[in-house]
Amino acid sequence: MTISDDLILAKDIIQVFLKGKKILRMYPQNNPIYMKTIEDSFNKFDDFFTYQDTLRYVFRQNEILYDTEQVYENPEKEDNLALFFFKDGLREITFRKGLTANEMEDFLRIISMDFEREVLEDDIVTLFWEKDFENIQYVVDETFLADEEDYESQAMSELEEKHKDPDNLLQAYEDAFKQEDAKEIAVVQIVETELQILFKELEDDAQDKIEKLNNILFEILISVERKNEYADVATSLIASVEYAIGKGNLDAVRKLLVRLKRLTDRQDIDGDLLFQAKRVIYFAGSEKVITALGEMLDSGQEIDEKLFDEYIDHLEKNAILPFIKVLGELKTIHARKIVIDALVTLGPKDILTLTKGLNDPRWYVTRNIIYILRNIGDKRAVDHLLKTVQHTDIRVKKEVIRTLGELGGSNVLVALRNCLDDKEIQVRIAALKAFSNISSDTVKKMLMDRIMKKEFKDKSFEEKKEYFTTLANWKDSEVLEFLVKVMKKRSFFGRSKLFENKAVAAHCLGLIGSKKVLPLLNKHKNSNSKLLREYAYTAIKRIDSAQ
Amino acid sequence: MPSKEELKIQKYAQDFVNQLSVVLRTSQIHDLNNVAVKSNIEKMMSHVSALLGMENIITLEVRGEFFYFNEYRMRYPLEYLLNFDFLMREFKKRELGSFIIVKNVTLQDMQTFIRAFIESPYATNPYERIEEKMKGIENIKIDRLKSIVEEDFLDVRKMVKKSYFNAVSFTKGVIHKIKSGEKVSLKKAKRVVESMVDHILEQEQLLLGMTAIKEYDEYTYHHSVNVSILCVALGQRLGLNRKMLTELGMVSLFHDIGKMEIPPEVLNKPASFTEEEWKVVRKHPSIGSRALLKLKKLDELSIRSAIVAFEHHMHYDFTGYPKITDPKKLDFYSRIVSLADQYDAMTSARVYSRVPMTPDKALSLMMERAGTQLDPLLFKFFINMIGVFPVGTLVMLNTKELGLVYEGNQIFVSRPRVMLITDNVGNRIEGRVIDLTEKDDKDQYSKSIVKTLDPNKYNINLAEYFL
Numbered sequence A: 001m002t003i004s005d006d007l008i009l010a011k012d013i014i015q016v017f018l019k020g021k022k023i024l025r026m027y028p029q030n031n032p033i034y035m036k037t038i039e040d041s042f043n044k045f046d047d048f049f050t051y052q053d054t055l056r057y058v059f060r061q062n063e064i065l066y067d068t069e070q071v072y073e074n075p076e077k078e079d080n081l082a083l084f085f086f087k088d089g090l091r092e093i094t095f096r097k098g099l100t101a102n103e104m105e106d107f108l109r110i111i112s113m114d115f116e117r118e119v120l121e122d123d124i125v126t127l128f129w130e131k132d133f134e135n136i137q138y139v140v141d142e143t144f145l146a147d148e149e150d151y152e153s154q155a156m157s158e159l160e161e162k163h164k165d166p167d168n169l170l171q172a173y174e175d176a177f178k179q180e181d182a183k184e185i186a187v188v189q190i191v192e193t194e195l196q197i198l199f200k201e202l203e204d205d206a207q208d209k210i211e212k213l214n215n216i217l218f219e220i221l222i223s224v225e226r227k228n229e230y231a232d233v234a235t236s237l238i239a240s241v242e243y244a245i246g247k248g249n250l251d252a253v254r255k256l257l258v259r260l261k262r263l264t265d266r267q268d269i270d271g272d273l274l275f276q277a278k279r280v281i282y283f284a285g286s287e288k289v290i291t292a293l294g295e296m297l298d299s300g301q302e303i304d305e306k307l308f309d310e311y312i313d314h315l316e317k318n319a320i321l322p323f324i325k326v327l328g329e330l331k332t333i334h335a336r337k338i339v340i341d342a343l344v345t346l347g348p349k350d351i352l353t354l355t356k357g358l359n360d361p362r363w364y365v366t367r368n369i370i371y372i373l374r375n376i377g378d379k380r381a382v383d384h385l386l387k388t389v390q391h392t393d394i395r396v397k398k399e400v401i402r403t404l405g406e407l408g409g410s411n412v413l414v415a416l417r418n419c420l421d422d423k424e425i426q427v428r429i430a431a432l433k434a435f436s437n438i439s440s441d442t443v444k445k446m447l448m449d450r451i452m453k454k455e456f457k458d459k460s461f462e463e464k465k466e467y468f469t470t471l472a473n474w475k476d477s478e479v480l481e482f483l484v485k486v487m488k489k490r491s492f493f494g495r496s497k498l499f500e501n502k503a504v505a506a507h508c509l510g511l512i513g514s515k516k517v518l519p520l521l522n523k524h525k526n527s528n529s530k531l532l533r534e535y536a537y538t539a540i541k542r543i544d545s546a547q
Numbered sequence B: 001m002p003s004k005e006e007l008k009i010q011k012y013a014q015d016f017v018n019q020l021s022v023v024l025r026t027s028q029i030h031d032l033n034n035v036a037v038k039s040n041i042e043k044m045m046s047h048v049s050a051l052l053g054m055e056n057i058i059t060l061e062v063r064g065e066f067f068y069f070n071e072y073r074m075r076y077p078l079e080y081l082l083n084f085d086f087l088m089r090e091f092k093k094r095e096l097g098s099f100i101i102v103k104n105v106t107l108q109d110m111q112t113f114i115r116a117f118i119e120s121p122y123a124t125n126p127y128e129r130i131e132e133k134m135k136g137i138e139n140i141k142i143d144r145l146k147s148i149v150e151e152d153f154l155d156v157r158k159m160v161k162k163s164y165f166n167a168v169s170f171t172k173g174v175i176h177k178i179k180s181g182e183k184v185s186l187k188k189a190k191r192v193v194e195s196m197v198d199h200i201l202e203q204e205q206l207l208l209g210m211t212a213i214k215e216y217d218e219y220t221y222h223h224s225v226n227v228s229i230l231c232v233a234l235g236q237r238l239g240l241n242r243k244m245l246t247e248l249g250m251v252s253l254f255h256d257i258g259k260m261e262i263p264p265e266v267l268n269k270p271a272s273f274t275e276e277e278w279k280v281v282r283k284h285p286s287i288g289s290r291a292l293l294k295l296k297k298l299d300e301l302s303i304r305s306a307i308v309a310f311e312h313h314m315h316y317d318f319t320g321y322p323k324i325t326d327p328k329k330l331d332f333y334s335r336i337v338s339l340a341d342q343y344d345a346m347t348s349a350r351v352y353s354r355v356p357m358t359p360d361k362a363l364s365l366m367m368e369r370a371g372t373q374l375d376p377l378l379f380k381f382f383i384n385m386i387g388v389f390p391v392g393t394l395v396m397l398n399t400k401e402l403g404l405v406y407e408g409n410q411i412f413v414s415r416p417r418v419m420l421i422t423d424n425v426g427n428r429i430e431g432r433v434i435d436l437t438e439k440d441d442k443d444q445y446s447k448s449i450v451k452t453l454d455p456n457k458y459n460i461n462l463a464e465y466f467l
């Protein structure tokens, strides 16, 4: 017996399916192996269509037939191609001559999908259906979709039972004459303008529905009667928030938060309802949501910052920790800036939690948190900040010193004073700058004492200048006298160091701006030291121009 | 998926048919030498030559309610709706069934056809007149409109019927499962709806016929399927694509899912509801909405379903229920479902214990509500779809014969096909289907509907005729 060529090819094409199922799942579309598979497969079809115009396979549970010949058999349940088609109701599939390479690829891609996975919401027939193939037709048996055996005949006999008695056509005929005339319904043709309205409707319809859903859920939330239902509706609201954030629809969530907030602010609100409404608000600030927001910010997509701010306004304190976490992960400066602002807004709701961010192992996060605490300006942060003064990273230290200076307090003084003896000049200078925010006499005295000490003259010019710049904050007579004294000091040793002291004292006098010291400064205009001459000159000009 | 080439042909074909309609309409008003008409004809000829460059022949055929272009049923974009409808009407008026153009067609050939076409409606035998005038034209051929052969329909009818009952049975199963907290397979639901969508695209009237029977015991489930069918049929008229139609079909199938919590003795109560019972009934939109959201992970489909379940009784003007604090324009699908739902509910005996209305009465009541309870524009499309005398209506004709409306006519909405069930003195006769667009020798309609009656009142078993 000779086997016809088309039968051989029909068998080959079954192999094409099996191979395609594997290859297309494994390789991306632009991979050479993928492309080669498509090409080879299509050639098989092409060959086949030189013999026949249609290629029809019949599926049974454990075998596939071409014409009446078996071209595939597999008694197993696993990896059974026949069963794979059969179980979704496919009974026949026909490829027609004219099949395009695209159609074949689409077909192979569908059968190579992983239908065992939960996430896939379509079965193979639905996917075929959606493709609307021109040259691939299939026959399905849909009885398995119905839930009971033969509901059809059951319903039909039921109807027959109802109509056991013969109908009464004659009566109908007689009654008809007594009837009023049929209602004249004027059917008007649809006109162009109406079609335009419809187009607009269809266009609008394509928009996101989540806002509408939120409104509905909110209505349901406030209208349910049984308390255990609150939780149920809140759970749906939470899912909706998650969905909206996933779609980048911040505005929908913001609007919901506004309504929830108004609800929770009401005095007469039921305790359970309050709890559930809060649960939704808390979710909007949960790690899941905030992480998604962070990704959104980092992706560089346009974000309406005003909208974002309003969103933040409605969050609760639970959002603080997730934001701190996100802060450490963001890649773009722009995104970090937005998150920092968000924490400035949220921080006051829970300073203590915010200060936990000070312990973050990443130095820049710690520095950002310090910055945030400074911008919030809550003195309760001081104790936590004081611990950070010992931070190993100098950038953090500088930030915390500055912040402590701005926040002030008795403990701060001690810490800052210690910083004046730090081995790093940047730290010492930062401390001096910080002192300019503290206008206490103690600080003034301390600064003057330190200047008067013997070691002072060995400090760098930069540091000396900072001392005197800070001192200029006290514009009182005591400081003036002190400065005059420095200016008048004489010594034969270390004259260049002495000139440095005088130059920065002149600088300080200039900053204080008292006219009384002009004669003194004028005297130094002609000093032998170029440094002192210049500083005296600048100070005079400053005082003169301030008049 | 059709290839690029095929898509191109489809597009040219749509443009050609649209342009043919424009040409025939303008030629009815102006002379063929008019500048506007001339340029319209030229434009059409350019479509013709483009098509003939790709295909050897252009065959435009009317089958049932649709145009077929070279054997493929034409789908067309919504903006062509009016022109396609016009052309369909004009073809049918002249009993013109096919219009075939072959290569080498000239402008003169086409002008001859246009003249023959526009001069024919005044003739008693329009088709013959066109034929006569077209004698000697080789490159354009025409053929008479074929009436649909009933036998061919039998198998289709069986299939459609099976698909309908499958859907009902499936819906019943789903509702029971949701009620008992079991997992529901949405894959299956999709399959059920896709199958309905296919049937509606091909055999709309058959499926609409299925919805005419309302006497089932488990009417709630039939109601869901009926509403779904009516919605998809309307959606088709509105130009939704297959995927959107499936979505609409799914959403509408589940619109009343919240009724599962209403005790059946209330739901099927033969009398009016008490205030207490009404309170329970009014909750079903909200219950349904919640149940649908719990069914699966949130996605476009579940969101849509929940919205529609919640809104389907709210009414276009928000006079319905539930009442909410800040109502926003109803969702597009909600407005579609409202129409289908009201229609099916009013014409059935069970939903809300109403006395069933004849379809035409229901429609005239809905007409009054268009603009208040119902979206007026969508209603216009709805009535165009379902006809003034929907399938299943018991009618008396001016010839005093009784009949059942058997199949709507989308073009002549008040002239459906009718199955005669008595002669002119009231004697039962074996069902013969006639078409009310048929005319007599004097170019007058042979038969018209004058009265409508309720078939239930006379114990007429619609299923006998329709299933």
Ligand SMILES: [Fe+2]
Pocket: B255, B256, B284, B312, B313
């Ligand atoms: Fe309802």
Ligand SMILES: [Fe+2]
Pocket: B223, B227, B255, B256, B341, B345
């Ligand atoms: Fe309903």
